[in-house]
Amino acid sequence: xxxxxQYWLMKSEPSAFSIDDLQCAPARTTCxxxxxxxxxxxxxxxxxxxxxxxxHHSHADPPAVVGVAEVVRExxxxxxxxxxxxxxxxxxxxxxxxxxxxVEIRLVRKFAHPIPLDLLKRAPxxxxxxxxxxxxxxxxxxxxxxEWKIVLKLAQK
DNA sequence: GCCAACGTTGGC
DNA sequence: GCCAACGTTGGC
Numbered sequence: 539x540x541x542x543x544q545y546w547l548m549k550s551e552p553s554a555f556s557i558d559d560l561q562c563a564p565a566r567t568t569c570x571x572x573x574x575x576x577x578x579x580x581x582x583x584x585x586x587x588x589x590x591x592x593x594h595h596s597h598a599d600p601p602a603v604v605g606v607a608e609v610v611r612e613x614x615x616x617x618x619x620x621x622x623x624x625x626x627x628x629x630x631x632x633x634x635x636x637x638x639x640x641v642e643i644r645l646v647r648k649f650a651h652p653i654p655l656d657l658l659k660r661a662p663x664x665x666x667x668x669x670x671x672x673x674x675x676x677x678x679x680x681x682x683x684x685e686w687k688i689v690l691k692l693a694q695k
Numbered sequence: 696g697c698c699a700a701c702g703t704t705g706g707c
Numbered sequence: 708g709c710c711a712a713c714g715t716t717g718g719c
Contacts, residue, residue, distance in 0.1 A: 551717085575702075596717055655718080673700040675716045 545681040546585065547592040547603070547669055548643070557593050557604045557648050566645035567610060570678075571618045572626040574638060578678035582641050583613045591643055592681060592689060594669065595652070602652035603669075603689060611642035649693045663688045 548570060550556065560568055573579055589609040595602055615636035618624040631637040658664055668679040681689070 549717085577702095601718065673716095675701060677716085 540588070541586070544584075544586070544589045545592070545683060545686040546581065546589060546609075547594055547679050547681050548607075549594045549596045549677045551597045552595045553597070556595065557645070560593075560607070560643075560645045561648060563645075567642055569611075569616075569640050569642045571616045571640045573616070573640065573678060574619075574626055574628065575677065578676055579637075579639055581676075581678045581680060582639055585609045585612060585641050587612060590646070590686070592686075600652075600654040600656065602654045603649070603658065603693075604652045605648040606646040606690075607643040608646050609641055610644045613639040613641050616640040651693070651695070653689065653692050657692060658689070661688060661692060 552558075555568070560566060570582070573582060587609055591607040591609065592603050593605045593607055595604050615633075616626075616638040618626050619628045619631045619636065619638040620633050621627055626638075628638060655669075658667070659670055664670060664685055667681070667685050668674055668676060
């Protein structure tokens with residue numbers, strides 16, 4: 539018996555990787571490499587197949603939640619940590635005992651209308667949302683079920 | 696482009 | 708173990 543799906547949010551800068559890139563990817567699937575923050579990594583390790591993920595565009599105009607993806611592969615070592623040429627190369631990470639993991643996600647749907655950050659800020663019930671916390675920079679974060687429901691409802695308008 | 700908030704690093 | 712310096716994130 540598998541547990542109920544959990545909810546998450548992942549950020550990307552669309553100039554680096556956008557929801558359109560995901561839509562064009564083979565099987566609309568991508569590995570989420572390059573995360574180099576311990577808390578974000580730990581959240582990825584807690585993800586299970588079937589968990590649902592909000593996709594957020596940061597450094598965008600406007601910053602917005604743009605769609606939904608689904609976890610299709612659970613955490614495994616991120617090879618870019620060992621690639622000297624990679625922007626996220628980590629010389630301290632040991633391939634025999636990898637520090638950094640990634641997951642694979644598949645696009646579920648792209649919202650017809652992205653939900654801009656300022657709309658989220660004004661929505662009742664989202665004040666505790668990690669994304670909206672002042673100074674929050676976590677690129678992978680949990681979303682509460684009630685928050686998930688509210689956000690998806692906003693996407694329908 | 697600015698800058699506040701945050702995480703990490705390293706000297707002590 | 709403290710904390711200043713530094714690099715990064717991300718809204719504005």
